[in-house]
Amino acid sequence: MFTRKSITIALCATISLLLLLATSRRLSTWAVDDPLYQSDDHGAHHPPPSPSAKHGSGSTGPRPPPAQIPDCAGYPIPDNILVIMKTGASESFNRVPTQLMTVLKCVPDFLIFSDMEQTIGGYHVYDSLSNVSAEAMDGNSDFDLYNRQKACLVDVESCNKQGKPAEEGWNLDKYKNVHMAEQTYNMRPDKDWYVFVDADTYVLWPNLVQWLGKLNPNKKHYLGSVTLIQSFSFGHGGSGYIVSKAAMKALIEDNPGLGQKYDVRAKHECCGDYVFALALKDLADVSVEQMWPTINGEKPATLPFGPWHWCHPIVTMHHMNSEEINTFWEFERRFRREQIESGHERPLLIKDIYHEYLEPKLKHKQLDWDNKSDDRYYVDLAAKQWDDGVLHRMKKAEEYNDLEKVAHKSASDCEAACKSLPPDDCVQYKYEEGKCAMHKSFILGKPVPKKDGVISGWDVDKIKAWTEKEKTCDKIQWPNLSS
Numbered sequence: 266m267f268t269r270k271s272i273t274i275a276l277c278a279t280i281s282l283l284l285l286l287a288t289s290r291r292l293s294t295w296a297v298d299d300p301l302y303q304s305d306d307h308g309a310h311h312p313p314p315s316p317s318a319k320h321g322s323g324s325t326g327p328r329p330p331p332a333q334i335p336d337c338a339g340y341p342i343p344d345n346i347l348v349i350m351k352t353g354a355s356e357s358f359n360r361v362p363t364q365l366m367t368v369l370k371c372v373p374d375f376l377i378f379s380d381m382e383q384t385i386g387g388y389h390v391y392d393s394l395s396n397v398s399a400e401a402m403d404g405n406s407d408f409d410l411y412n413r414q415k416a417c418l419v420d421v422e423s424c425n426k427q428g429k430p431a432e433e434g435w436n437l438d439k440y441k442n443v444h445m446a447e448q449t450y451n452m453r454p455d456k457d458w459y460v461f462v463d464a465d466t467y468v469l470w471p472n473l474v475q476w477l478g479k480l481n482p483n484k485k486h487y488l489g490s491v492t493l494i495q496s497f498s499f500g501h502g503g504s505g506y507i508v509s510k511a512a513m514k515a516l517i518e519d520n521p522g523l524g525q526k527y528d529v530r531a532k533h534e535c536c537g538d539y540v541f542a543l544a545l546k547d548l549a550d551v552s553v554e555q556m557w558p559t560i561n562g563e564k565p566a567t568l569p570f571g572p573w574h575w576c577h578p579i580v581t582m583h584h585m586n587s588e589e590i591n592t593f594w595e596f597e598r599r600f601r602r603e604q605i606e607s608g609h610e611r612p613l614l615i616k617d618i619y620h621e622y623l624e625p626k627l628k629h630k631q632l633d634w635d636n637k638s639d640d641r642y643y644v645d646l647a648a649k650q651w652d653d654g655v656l657h658r659m660k661k662a663e664e665y666n667d668l669e670k671v672a673h674k675s676a677s678d679c680e681a682a683c684k685s686l687p688p689d690d691c692v693q694y695k696y697e698e699g700k701c702a703m704h705k706s707f708i709l710g711k712p713v714p715k716k717d718g719v720i721s722g723w724d725v726d727k728i729k730a731w732t733e734k735e736k737t738c739d740k741i742q743w744p745n746l747s748s
Contacts, residue, residue: 330373336598337371339605341474345457345482347374349449351393351441351502352464354381354414354421355430360464361385363587367594368468376452378445380437381414381421391448393441401528407436442502442537443544444524450517457482459513462505466583467564467590471601472612473580476559476743477507485512487545488746490557494535499542500553504562505581506538508545515549523548556744558615564589565622567637568615569706571692571731575619576738578612596621614738623709624732627725630680636710636721638695638702643672643682648699655700672701676720679703684724688731693723 331337348369352361357379365386369375377385378393394411402408410425410433417424442461449459458477462468480486486509489500500506508516517523523544531540545551558574562583568574585593600617604610642655660669672682679701683691691703697719707728713719 331371334370339601340371341471342371342373343474343478344373346460346474346477347376347449347453347456347458348372348460348462348468349445350375350377350462350464350466351438351445352377352379352390353430353434353438354379354383355410355425355434356464357381357383357385357390358422360587361388361390363590364464367590368470371470372468374453374456376449378441378448380411380434380441393445393448394437396444396448396524397440398525398528401440401525401532405532407433407440407532409433410437439534439537439540440528440531442541443527443531446508446513446541447517447524450513454514454518457510459508459510460505461502461508462581463503463583465585466503466505466581467585467593468505469578469580469582469597469613471597472578475612476578476580479743480509480746482510485509485515485549485551486746487512487542487551487553488556488560488744489553490560490562491553491555494539497539497542498553499539500560501562501583502536502538502541503583504557504560505583506553506560507556512545512549512551515551516545520548554746556746559744565593565618566709566711568618569637569704569708570615570619570623571706572689572735573706575614575616575735576740576742577615578741578743579615579618612741614741616732616735616738619707619732623707626709627723627728629725630676630720630722632720633713633715633717634710634721635713635719636693636695636704636723637708638693638704638721640705641691641703643669643679643701643703645673645699651700673699676722680722683722688724688727691724692727692731693721695719695721 331340331342350361350364350369361377362385365388377388377390379390380392380394381390382392382395383390394408397408410428410430413424413428414421445461446459453459460468460473487500487506488508489506490504491498492501493499520526527540527544530543531537534540534543542553558577559579560581561568561579563569564582564585566589567584568582582593597613600613640658641660642658644651644655644659666682666685668678668682668685671678673679676696679694679696682701683694683703686703689705691705692707693704695702695704697717707723710721
């Protein structure tokens, strides 16, 4: 006969068992379905790496496609564009997680390369240097960081305290770019466009997709923000550079073992983006095409705004820290939603960044601030020896108006001289002891130490008058590339 006590005990046991089963089922479902528990290095709908590629796939299952991620609603999801992000193990955990939570979240296919094989948030990070030639590595101090990281028994940050990771990382970085391109093509030979960026580069994905959709990947293209070394042009790696299918095929498919061919050359050069451009020119006869300001090395705080860069769409920005990436990501998503709701979609333009970042902060004067003014200088030549960069950006004395003649004497004099000039000569100024600098574009800038005594100012009236007149961009200015 059952007692009340035995019935109560049995009932409690039954309830506990049911709760345990329900909890187990819920945990099991979560572990399978949650993308954070999927070790995926390259998103959805991709072929496995080529057997010739000496890397593990790093993947146990696909992540949800961007179309199913709420943050990516309305974002384009083409399968013909690959983003390749470069980092270093000494900085990867400071930079890559933010990219995975923001920019890369809505990119259908991407690869991450470093100077050490790692897994970050379930995503595989490839060792770009795994196939560097022994000839380049043996006795080469450039690889001290690489070897120390591989031998580290704990976290990399702790081991790198024994060296100088920033300096060593720079020395090591120049060997990566050609090897990254080779490994990428071996894993993804089917893409139309290969977009190479750094981990502190922001990619405006909707703009990028719209732009590349206008171009022909079957032509050999190497698109970038051009810089020079010894009169040789190449695409600045931090700004990002884009290589077409035809150019990648000509460079890599037609040149087996490409990476090792440039290892020794890299030892004697400064930078990996430069070495990559050398390889493209030498082996595929492809030169960089200037795509600035759409491919850009600045960020919202340092972008120059004005007639020369206003109605241009932008696809990359550089030197963005995690906070800046997150903040811009929120702005870009909000802009995207507003465009979709309006029914008149257009790309995000440089002028939109001005209205979001600089316009609300415009003021006549800011102490301890550098707004990057450097188009024109005014100094007292008799006071001290000035460097050539200053002297070469001065007017002839006979061209000065009365206010310009005393612009170097104080911040107030510098401001008055700026106001006396037309907008295409000065819309902002910067003053430090004995030196007045003016600028034709308007820039937010950055704080500087109080001891430097730097004062910056903006001619707010001129700027507001011009931006009001240029409120609407009748023509969107994509880069001048016909096909």
